[in-house]
Structures are given as structure tokens and as C-alpha cells.
Amino acid sequence: MIDYRLAAPRELNDLKAFLFRHGANPWNHLPVDGVDAEFQSVVAGDASALVACIEDQLVGLAIFYHPHALPEAYIAYSNGRPAIYIADVVVHQEVNGQGIGSALLLNILGRAPSLGAEMLVIDRHADNLASAGMMRKAGFQVLATFLDLDRRDSGNRSTTVLGLYLKP
Numbered sequence: 001m002i003d004y005r006l007a008a009p010r011e012l013n014d015l016k017a018f019l020f021r022h023g024a025n026p027w028n029h030l031p032v033d034g035v036d037a038e039f040q041s042v043v044a045g046d047a048s049a050l051v052a053c054i055e056d057q058l059v060g061l062a063i064f065y066h067p068h069a070l071p072e073a074y075i076a077y078s079n080g081r082p083a084i085y086i087a088d089v090v091v092h093q094e095v096n097g098q099g100i101g102s103a104l105l106l107n108i109l110g111r112a113p114s115l116g117a118e119m120l121v122i123d124r125h126a127d128n129l130a131s132a133g134m135m136r137k138a139g140f141q142v143l144a145t146f147l148d149l150d151r152r153d154s155g156n157r158s159t160t161v162l163g164l165y166l167k168p
Contacts, residue, residue: 002059002100004107007049012039015049015061023061023090026154027125038063038087047087050107052100059095062104063088067117074121077143077161081118084108089122089134096130105138112166120164127155140164 007015016039024030041047046069052060065071067082074085086108091100109120124131126145140162148159 001054002103003053004103005051005053007042007051007061009043011051012042012049014058015039015051018058018061018092019063019088019090022092023088027128027131029151041065041069048111050104050111052091052104054095059092060100060104061088061090062086062108064108064120066115070121074123074161077121077163078119081165082116083119083121083163084112084115084117086120086122089131099137101131101134102137105134105140109138109164109166118166120166121161122163123159123161125152125155126158126160132160135162138164 016035019035020030038047042049042063047063047065050062050064051058063086065085065087067084070078070083070085074083086105089101089104112120120140122135122140124135141164143161143163145158145160147157149157152159
């Protein structure tokens with residue numbers, strides 16, 4: 001059975017190592033300074049780290065920003081609604097394809113109302129088919145795709161932004 005819970009502050013260094021170990025691939029933009037800032041946002045209470053564990057073994061991680069800290073680049077996609085930005089969803093390589101990523105997204109969706117969110121926003125490399133399937137399975141729909149030369153070094157070098165509106 002998989003346990004989904006918010007991470008404790010003492011776990012953050014291990015979570016950062018997990019992110020770099022299992023999230024590094026040609027589709028993901030993981031600059032060290034950006035990841036450090038992301039984890040500082042968790043420490044400051046502007047974001048949360050959600051973990052998936054099987055018998056205390058970490059198998060998944062999602063980092064999401066709370067509506068009051070929605071990164072400026074995603075405000076245009078929220079249409080003025082309070083929104084959660086999901087910055088990272090990473091699954092241990094040995095359990096990829098078992099629905100853990102989709103379950104992490106759905107868990108964030110379940111937490112969204114208590115954070116005052118009306119929508120979730122996420123992005124991915126436009127060519128990343130595994131992420132596309134996970135996001136589609138969770139109910140996300142494409143909002144925009146654009147050339148993103150600063151963050152994308154492979155494939156078509158484009159980013160796709162997706163959104164999921166919470167039902168009223």
C-alpha cells in the first residue's frame with residue numbers, strides 16, 4: 001500500500017537528492033539554484049512537498065506552490081483564479097508507470113480547496129509523452145505551448161502548460 005503525506009522539514013535534503021536522482025532526464029529542467037529556491041519555498045511555507053512511500057521507502061515526490069505564492073510566470077494561465085502551481089512530480093525509476101505520479105497529482109487536487117485554490121497549473125516539455133499521459137490521466141488540459149529556449153535543451157524545445165479547474 002502506498003502512503004501519501006506531506007514531507008517533514010527534516011526530510012528535505014533527502015527529497016532534494018531524490019529529485020536529482022530520479023527526476024534528471026532530457027525533459028526536465030533542474031538547475032541547482034532553481035531547485036534550492038524551490039525547497040526554500042517549502043521551508044518558508046509558500047510551497048509543500050508531497051511524498052509517496054511504500055513501507056517507509058520513498059517512491060514519489062511532488063512539489064507544489066500555494067496560491068499566495070503562484071510564480072509570476074503562471075499568473076496569466078490562472079485567469080485571475082487562485083491557483084496552485086505544481087513544479088515537480090518525480091517517481092522512483094523502479095516503479096515508473098504504476099500510477100504513482102497520477103496519484104500524487106490527484107492528492108494535490110484533493111488538498112487544493114483547503115488552500116483556497118480554484119485551479120491547478122502544471123507544465124512539461126512538450127515532447128515528454130510520459131508526463132503528458134500522467135497529466136491527462138489526472139484530468140489536466142492543455143492551455144498553451146510555446147518555444148522555451150531558456151529551459152528546454154532537447155526535442156522541440158517547447159513547454160506545454162496545462163490546467164485543471166476545480167468544480168464549483
